[in-house]
Amino acid sequence: MRILTTLTYYRPHYSGLTIYAERVARSLASRGHHITVLTSKYDDLLQSREMQGGVQIIRLRVLFRISKGVIMPGMLPTAYKIIRDADIVHLHVPQLDAAPVSLLSKLLKKPIVLTYHCDLQLPAGFIHTIANKFSNLANHITANSADTIVTNTLDYANNSPFLSRYINKVHQILPPIELTPINKTDLSAFRDKYNIAPEQNIIGMAARLVTEKGVEYLARALPKVLEQFPNARVFFVGPYQNIIGEGNYTRSLMPIIDQLGDHWSFLGILSPVEMSAFFHECEVTVLPSINSTESYGMVQVESMISGTPVVCSNLPGVRVPVEMTGMGKVVPAANSNQLASAIIDLLSQPTKYKGNLEAITIPSDPDFVAGEYEKIFHDLIYSSHKSSQKMSRKTT
Helix, strand or coil: CCCEEEEECCCCCCCHHHHHHHHHHHHHCCCCCEEEEEEEEECCCCCCCCEEECEEEEECCEEEHHCCCCCCCCCCHHHHHHHHHEEEEEEEEECCCCHHHHHHHHCCCCCEEEEEEECCCCCCCCCHHHHHHHHHHHHHHHHHHHCEEEEEHHHHHCCCCCCCHHHHHEECCCCCCCCCCCCHHHHHHHHHHCCCCCCEEEEEEEECCHHHHCHHHHHHHHHHHHHHHEEEEEEECCCCCCCCCHHHHHHHHHHHHHHHHHHHHEEEEECCHHHHHHHHHCEEECCCCCCCCCCCCHHHHHHHHHCCCCEEECCCCCCCHHHHCCCCEECCCCCHHHHHHHHHHHCCHHHHCCCCCCCHHHHHHHHHHHHHHHHHHHHHHHHHHHHHHHHHHCCC
16 A cells, blocks of 8 residues: 655654554555655755665655644645555644645545544643644635544543544544563663662653643642652653744743752663663653643653553543553542642552453554554555546546
């Protein structure tokens, strides 16, 4: 199959969406499909065209930005050329360009699969309000055009004001999860690099430092945790500086974190080996997200695969991994006291939350996920061919 995938940001951009898209694209390529990713050249140092993991990546020049979105004048002309030869068009949203690309795909009679990652909720402000309205309109155009909508969980879809309107099109596929295998030497190197003492209790959070992740609730929960576990230490993994659209949030958050001193460490973006070591070294990881911009949290499953239980917010979709496995606790969103109590419970009873890991590992395997997409693609292409043949017979 020739598959065109479009999204605003692609790797090396770091987010759950870009990691998801990369894993699906590479897994489909490994199954023999020709994948073209059409995305933004959000950094001038990136190549305009390259092959990575069997995937052809085309990055288009960014003219200007609207909040976290980008305007790429070359999107439609380039998409048109690729869509003509494509068997299927795979769109990821949130993405402003998904709407015109979906209409173009309809015009060219190409099947459309939309992967809907989350409801967009930008911070308050005039520009963000405009961006939210445009994004919501674009999403509705894309959803109406799409033949099938894929999302992480039906729990999220049924509770989303947006997705619930298109529930007859929605198909659940769990996100693809993969971790780099490591050995004792890798773990030892990680402990030495970050000065982890045997008596320390490592609490992990893997995310971007953005508003919807609720980082402040973990920061405010930590003093209560320290009362019972005085050697506790938070490792925050992921981008935490100069994140587009998050300057005000970072400035308001840093004074709270600074008060925690050596009990909070920013590790930045880790290598795949170090990422695996991080999950193994943590005694508990935390996903304190606060709104529907978070629809699942792949890092939860990465943590569970490493044997580390999770505390997550009681949000649609986000609670699913813990509910499927029993490997952790679900707490109310935006509640630092309940978050602290749950962390203390997991640190106090580590064997209580071993859970049923197999319930989530098989449907989260990247090749399994690619196979689920493949079934959808094949069905839509077959239906499209049948429809074309029927129209052809009518005209003759």
